[in-house]
Amino acid sequence: MNSENQPSTPSYTITCRMSQEAAALERLCQVVRIRGFKIARMAVESAGEHLDIALTLEGTRPIAMLQAQLEKLHTVLRVDLQTPVSAAISKTA
């Protein structure tokens, strides 16, 4: 099969602020994995009592579903979905 014909997996960037706590990043990553997304890129910055995390994710399930699940985490303060990466690329192309 010609790989050029394969549909690319949708990609998204989300930013997340959560409290510093034991296993904070594991908790976040576990939800991302179990809800069907792969982490393509992850950047973490410590900001006092918080962690600011930027994630580039790949997955075919609705990203809103993941966002809702992340927002349920007790120590997650905010989740923002950026413009879908794949959509942005196609716009500029």
Add this chain to the structure above:
Amino acid sequence: MNGAQHILDAFHRHGISTVFGYPGGCIMPLYDALVDDVGTEHVLCRHEQGCALAADGYARASGQLGVCIATSGPGATNLITGVANAHRDSIPMLVITGQVPSGLIGTDAFQETDVLGMTLGIVKHSYLVDSADDLAEIMDEAIDLAQSGRPGPVWIDIPKDVLLAEGRSRPIETNSANSQPTARTDLTEALAMLRTAQKPLLYSGGGVSLAHAEDNFREFSETSALPSVVTLKGIGNSGKHSAHHLGMLGMHGSRAANRAVDECDLLLVIGARLDDRATGKLDTFAPNARTIHIDADAAEINKLRSVDLALRGDLNGILKALTTELESAPLAISDWQAQCRTWNTTGGFSAADNEEPLAPITGPAFVRQLSRIAPADTVIACDVGQHQMWVAQHYQFDHPRHHLSSGGLGTMGFGLPAAIGAQFADRRSTVINVAGDGSFMMNAQELATIRRYNLPLKMIILDNQCLGMVRQQQELFYNNRESQIDLNDNPDFVAMARAFDIPALHIERTDQIRRGIETILAYDGPMLLHVAIAREENVWPIVKPGASNREMIDETKRNAKQNREQVA
């Protein structure tokens, strides 16, 4: 106060009077503090899984927080199934485990496991406490969190040195009343959708009792007179006298319930998550219906089915508001109600009472008799398998807290410890564990707990000498190739109960059912009834996993298919 005393202090402040636990090395400071404690009843189970499931049963039956305690390492890992069970069914639970001393964490110390890491996926939240100064605050937050919003288990892992260290008291103000009021416009839109629908159907689940909204739901159900179906966890929501109730939907649901879902043009989903066992193949589920979804958890909205309207907020408030509106102007759906009643007459759950006195006992006939004989407020704690479905189909429940069943996780071994928890929730109530022979053996050690506390609960084992539900699916969907389901070397359950100093009775014929049930119910103390049933018996109807609910198989269809194959 040291860390251990802070835990007990939090119990007292929050009105927690009963906890289920098992001691061990790293949790010993808490058990030492318990010696001097007044006001906390500690129930010693015989396995940590029993502790967690008993706490779960306590919470389901009482509507209050269930609490379980264990030590580090194997104590914690043994809790995991019970905590996962609570997580899947959104049961409010507080889990407290000892951990190896702080300095030894990460050194592969004796009885060390990474409890926080291995339980992330089965808790609503969890804590690893690193200072006794934080413990009072964490306890308050955890107790509030476990019970607020969509409830669930919260786990606190506490190193032994933290339990022993002196800590400051600084309880925080918690605010569990954080649900947002539902917008008036959403209620108006919901009412408009209900009024324009020709065939509206009420679909409710376990969220009704989790929100303590049983009374308001019953009032709404009666006022709206909507035909209704329930999930496994919603059984009892509509009461047993509702004229419009069609029973459970889904894989082992009634023909009437699944037919109504298939035909309805509006589905009003309340406190349910559209689980695959209920919906069958999603593409064909309620294909003609618009959907209104009322739930406490925003993440459940649009998770599996796109809805036309979502209402989030206090379920009691929403139901009251809807009821008030419908009282003044009832829905005009008499044709649809009549159609559903007809379906219920021809396609509701029914089973023969196998009146032939010497005939072997069938599961459905036994459960129907039990339902008629047991007192009205009896709590039934099921295990998982065929007997669980027979109870769901044929026992008439009048309240959701009377039916304790492991829905999401489907945990064999749930019933006996859950019944123990329910009995501690109300010592005077009649509590019956209905088990299969496979399930009963999974937590049979808890017979010792029943004996120790002289709990008057009753145990019924429907014994078909096999893993019946697995055998049934192998018969129907795997060309009858039986694989590892045979349990014909079960112990003598009557002798086994007697070994725990619990009297027991065996029955096997239809004419023994009534006397058997009446005997155990009349006995002043724990008693076990062993019921021999046929190995070949199946639960009907059934939908093949992953298939559409339209493709229900019943015994008639199965026999016709077998006959065709024999002719061919």
